[in-house]
Amino acid sequence: MAQERQRILVIDDNADIRDLMAFVLQKESYEVTTAPDGVSGLTLIKENKPDLIILDVMMPEFTGFEVLEAVRTDKDSKVRVIPVLMITSKSSTADIDHALELGANSYIVKPFRPAHLVQKVNALLGNE
Numbered sequence: 001m002a003q004e005r006q007r008i009l010v011i012d013d014n015a016d017i018r019d020l021m022a023f024v025l026q027k028e029s030y031e032v033t034t035a036p037d038g039v040s041g042l043t044l045i046k047e048n049k050p051d052l053i054i055l056d057v058m059m060p061e062f063t064g065f066e067v068l069e070a071v072r073t074d075k076d077s078k079v080r081v082i083p084v085l086m087i088t089s090k091s092s093t094a095d096i097d098h099a100l101e102l103g104a105n106s107y108i109v110k111p112f113r114p115a116h117l118v119q120k121v122n123a124l125l126g127n128e
Helices: 015-027 038-048 064-072 093-102 114-124
Strands: 007-011 031-035 052-056 084-088 106-109
Touching (some): 007 015, 007 038, 015 114, 038 064, 064 084, 064 093, 084 114
Parallel strands (some): 007 052, 052 084
């Protein structure tokens, strides 16, 4: 039986960035779902329990930090342990530290190289 493809949820309010990440990761044989904001992202996280969440910080309604906090405190233990890769243009040490304190597994600053994204995703999903 064929191995099930690992599922990634990309949550970013920028459609071009979402599409780029989906394209790059689908070429690597990942199954990618996208969400344009934190509210729909949280719904998809609870419904689909992806293997990895890629999360923008600056979004309307819920910020990436708020989504991350909701994931890490969810009552479902399967949701709480999903690895989260933060991706954002906020590059200050304070922002990176804040994301890691909230439970992010890794962090990428925009603009990013697609190869760097793939490397981080592979590492987080144990596919190095």
